[in-house]
Structures are given as structure tokens and as C-alpha cells.
Amino acid sequence: MSRQPTADRLTIILPTYMEKANIAEMLGTLTSLYPGVRIIVADDNSTDGTAEDVEAIALANPCVSIIRRNPGDRGLTASVMEGIENASTEFFVVMDADFQHPPAAVKKILDKLGENDLVVGVRYSKMPLKSIRRHASGGAQTLASIYLMSCRQPHTHDNMSGFFGGRTKLFQEIIQQSGHKFERPGFKVLFDFLKFMPRNARIDEIRFDFGERKGGESKLNSRIILSVLRQCGILGRGLATILEVFCTSHAGRVAGLFILALLAVLLFL
Ligand SMILES: Nc1nc2c(ncn2[C@@H]2O[C@H](COP(=O)(O)OP(=O)(O)OP(=O)(O)O)[C@@H](O)[C@H]2O)c(=O)[nH]1
Ligand SMILES: [Mg+2]
Numbered sequence: 001m002s003r004q005p006t007a008d009r010l011t012i013i014l015p016t017y018m019e020k021a022n023i024a025e026m027l028g029t030l031t032s033l034y035p036g037v038r039i040i041v042a043d044d045n046s047t048d049g050t051a052e053d054v055e056a057i058a059l060a061n062p063c064v065s066i067i068r069r070n071p072g073d074r075g076l077t078a079s080v081m082e083g084i085e086n087a088s089t090e091f092f093v094v095m096d097a098d099f100q101h102p103p104a105a106v107k108k109i110l111d112k113l114g115e116n117d118l119v120v121g122v123r124y125s126k127m128p129l130k131s132i133r134r135h136a137s138g139g140a141q142t143l144a145s146i147y148l149m150s151c152r153q154p155h156t157h158d159n160m161s162g163f164f165g166g167r168t169k170l171f172q173e174i175i176q177q178s179g180h181k182f183e184r185p186g187f188k189v190l191f192d193f194l195k196f197m198p199r200n201a202r203i204d205e206i207r208f209d210f211g212e213r214k215g216g217e218s219k220l221n222s223r224i225i226l227s228v229l230r231q232c233g234i235l236g237r238g239l240a241t242i243l244e245v246f247c248t249s250h251a252g253r254v255a256g257l258f259i260l261a262l263l264a265v266l267l268f269l
Helices: 020-033 050-060 076-086 103-113 131-150 168-181 189-196 222-230 233-248 250-268
Strands: 010-016 038-043 064-068 091-094 118-123 164-167 203-208
Touching: 010 020, 010 076, 010 103, 020 038, 020 050, 020 103, 038 050, 038 076, 050 064, 064 076, 076 091, 076 168, 076 189, 091 103, 091 168, 103 118, 103 164, 103 203, 131 189, 131 222, 164 168, 168 189, 222 233
Parallel strands: 010 038, 010 091, 038 064, 118 203
Antiparallel strands: 091 164, 118 164
């Protein structure tokens, strides 16, 4: 077997929710760039016709398949896990379906997989993100690195990246042994994998220009952002629960303001 991995040894996993605006173009781009590549779309019951578009394409191209996920288990992390569990090639790459991860950069990841267990796509510039999201993303990256270092686990320059590739067998073993500890509804599956990665795993990175979403809308919301905290042990989970109560309900916001006002009064008394 040659050392340089080729597209026929690769499965690309695309988690989707309401991506009708992008999915057909994404599948067309990937299949023409990488003839012979397998593609698994893990769709979370989109109601905009995403799954139907994939099914029509899969009829003409047996390398493309779809997982129509259990509606009771919605989650980007859960979808990626299921995609990896269903992959049968030696390597896989996970990427978004909205073109923020450039299809041409899959090759850069694939080229490095021959000598590595995990290759992470590191976002070069996060300029397409709004300023507040750039800061939140920087904070989450620091938090995750500190957490991983404290557990003596490997960390990377972009622990939150949704663009990464790995050796399928190793990742299937991690899911089998530790998948029950993953934050299934979360967005940051790479962080979960890093928490359970063998300490001697061979890890490399590629850099890529993080693009703008091509069509459709983002599904990120404050609850999902808080789920990053949930991935940081008991303390993180406790803090996330408290913040969720204060930030995501009207009564919680009122109670939060009341507590802040009380603290201010006590400080100035
Ligand atoms: N299966 C599944 N896929 C999802 C879910 N939420 C988002 N996705 C997909 O995951 C990828 C990333 O989602 P986005 O909404 O683009 O999130 P993001 O890239 O972090 O946010 P933006 O920068 O605002 O686009 C896309 O391919 C989505 O279709 C989900 O609940 N289930
Ligand atoms: Mg996106």
C-alpha cells in the first residue's frame, strides 16, 4: 500500500442541518475535485429538502450516502460521531457544508494523514466572524487549551475547528470507549476527541483561510456557545448550567439583574 493517501481511501463527512442552499454544489465540488472519494452526509432531519437533494445525487453516484438521523438525538457532535462510525475507509475528513471550509484544502489534510493520526485545519484568519464571535472563539480556544493541558492531553492551535481528518479505526475506538462522555448536542466535537486522544497520538495541522458562509443561515446560538463550557469537566458543567439559567430565560435575566443590583447596593453601602 502506498504511503501517500489517495481519495479512494477517504470518506468526507458532512454534518447538515437546513443546507439546501449549499449541499448540491458542495457535493458536486467534492466529487469533481476528489474522484472516488466516499461522502457521508449526516443530516439532522432538515425540513428544507437537504436530505431529498442528497438522495437524488446518491442515486446517480454510489459514493455518496446519507444518514437520516434520529430526531431525538439532534446535534452536530452526535452527527459527526455517527458519520465516523459509519465510515469504512482508512481515513476520514469532517467539514462544514456551507463552504466556510474550502473543499480544495481537503487535499492538504489528506496528504498529511499518511503520517499522522489526526490533522487539524487551523483557521488562518477569523475575519468573516463578527468581532464578538472572534473574541468568544479566542476565549474558547484558550479555555480548551488550559483544560486539555491540565488533563495532560494533546492540544492544537484550533481545538474548536470543525475541519479535521483522522484515522477512522482510531476514532471509532475512541467513540466506542468514551463516546458516552461526549457533549452530543454540542458544536465542538474535535475538543471532545482531543480529551480522549492517546497521549502519544501523532498530530499535525494545516492552515486555511476561513471563508464566508455561501448560502443559508448559521445555526449557532448562545445555548450552543455555552455547551463549550459543558465540555470542561464538572466545574464547566456547573458554570454552564448557572449561565444558562441567567442568560436564556426572561425570568433568569430578571433574576440576574436583580442580583447584580443587590451586589452594587451592598458594595456602595
Ligand atoms: N447534523 C447537524 N448538522 C448541523 C447542525 N447544526 C449545524 N449543522 C451543520 O454543521 C455545519 C456548521 O454549522 P454552521 O451553522 O455553519 O455553524 P458555524 O460554521 O459554526 O457558524 P457560522 O460561522 O455562523 O456559519 C454546517 O454544515 C451545518 O449544516 C445540527 O444540529 N445537526
Ligand atoms: Mg458555518
